[in-house]
Amino acid sequence: MAVYTDISDEDLARLLAGFGLSEPLAFKGIAEGIQNSNFLLETAEGRFILTVYERDVRAEELPYFLGLLTWLADQGFPSARPVAGKDGGYLQSIDGKPVALVEFLPGLSVRRPTVAHCREAGVGLAWLHQAGLGYGERRANDLGQASWAGLFAGHAADAEALKPGLAATIEADLAHLAAHWPGDLPGGVIHADFFPDNVFFREGRFAAAIDFYFACDDALAYDLAICLNAWCFESDGSFNVTAAAAMIAGYESRRPLSPAERAALPILAHGAAMRFFLTRLADWGATPAGALVRPKDPMEYERKLAVHRAGLVVVA
Numbered sequence: 001m002a003v004y005t006d007i008s009d010e011d012l013a014r015l016l017a018g019f020g021l022s023e024p025l026a027f028k029g030i031a032e033g034i035q036n037s038n039f040l041l042e043t044a045e046g047r048f049i050l051t052v053y054e055r056d057v058r059a060e061e062l063p064y065f066l067g068l069l070t071w072l073a074d075q076g077f078p079s080a081r082p083v084a085g086k087d088g089g090y091l092q093s094i095d096g097k098p099v100a101l102v103e104f105l106p107g108l109s110v111r112r113p114t115v116a117h118c119r120e121a122g123v124g125l126a127w128l129h130q131a132g133l134g135y136g137e138r139r140a141n142d143l144g145q146a147s148w149a150g151l152f153a154g155h156a157a158d159a160e161a162l163k164p165g166l167a168a169t170i171e172a173d174l175a176h177l178a179a180h181w182p183g184d185l186p187g188g189v190i191h192a193d194f195f196p197d198n199v200f201f202r203e204g205r206f207a208a209a210i211d212f213y214f215a216c217d218d219a220l221a222y223d224l225a226i227c228l229n230a231w232c233f234e235s236d237g238s239f240n241v242t243a244a245a246a247m248i249a250g251y252e253s254r255r256p257l258s259p260a261e262r263a264a265l266p267i268l269a270h271g272a273a274m275r276f277f278l279t280r281l282a283d284w285g286a287t288p289a290g291a292l293v294r295p296k297d298p299m300e301y302e303r304k305l306a307v308h309r310a311g312l313v314v315v316a
């Protein structure tokens with residue numbers, strides 16, 4: 001569950017006044033998510049998601065994310081438009097933590113994506129990449145390839161604890177990725193966490209994307225590679241080539257890949273698996289037993305890394 005902050009009636013009234021909204025008709029915590037506290041709010045003006053930023057999101061970066069959500073909504077992309085407060089800004093605060101309000105988006109995420117969902121997710125991702133063109137703000141990818149060796153440095157022992165010998169395997173992966181990482185692919189705003197839990201569907205069609213708090217500038221094809229890992233592996237650990245082909249076809253229905261982007265997908269997907277393995281490994285070691293939120297399993301991504309090492313991710 002992800003409700004770390006209690007909001008009293010008085011605090012809620014103060015926040016809503018700051019956002020220029022009338023009294024709450026409904027207000028309840030949302031159990032999903034791991035990073036921030038999210039609440040569903042209904043007032044006479046409509047339905048909203050109220051987010052209290054708890055961790056991992058740096059307050060000075062919030063204007064980038066909220067500006068991006070506004071920009072994307074202005075381009076017609078289905079992301080949640082932030083509500084401006086009476087002071088013209090997007091942020092209020094509670095207990096010293098920043099608070100934002102965004103529009104509620106209808107739709108449902110899927111736990112077990114089908115090939116058809118993969119195609120639709122590809123369509124949505126390419127739409128996002130096109131809509132992001134022209135956004136004036138920049139944010140470097142602080143979890144990009146250049147950061148991985150440093151990220152791993154403090155966690156070699158955690159890797160060994162998961163599986164003896166794993167630290168050396170990861171070191172070899174890191175060297176391979178550094179030697180082969182493509183440096184000159186078309187770039188732009190990427191979502192960087194376009195996982196099934198962050199994508200909504202309605203009647204089987206892509207409907208919206210949420211959770212833009214890893215968004216940054218990087219190679220657009222790297223974002224697609226993140227999705228190939230997140231959407232196209234089966235629960236038995238095998239890579240579903242049909243789902244991947246559908247995802248790429250959906251993507252290309254809006255934004256064709258260049259030959260260089262297509263050729264780079266296997267190494268980009270290997271790197272994308274490394275990125276999520278590393279952050280999961282760091283969280284795994286840092287989460288005390290019995291914590292409110294269960295950390296995500298790094299071994300799921302080690303199994304994906306193994307598939308990439310063996311060269312089994314083929315994209316025709």
Ligand SMILES: Nc1ncnc2c1ncn2[C@@H]1O[C@H](COP(=O)(O)OP(=O)(O)O)[C@@H](O)[C@H]1O
Nearest residue numbers: 032033034035036038049080103104105210211
């Ligand atoms: N704009 C939105 N419209 C509808 N539901 C939302 C919206 N934003 C978040 N949610 C709901 O809140 C949950 C957690 O949001 P998310 O941004 O993924 O949190 P976290 O960053 O903590 O992982 C989502 O799974 C979804 O159910």
Ligand SMILES: N[C@@H](CCOP(=O)(O)O)C(=O)O
Nearest residue numbers: 033034035193195211276296
């Ligand atoms: N998608 C990441 C974790 C980030 O979680 P989210 O709830 O903020 O989407 C992973 O799977 O490691």
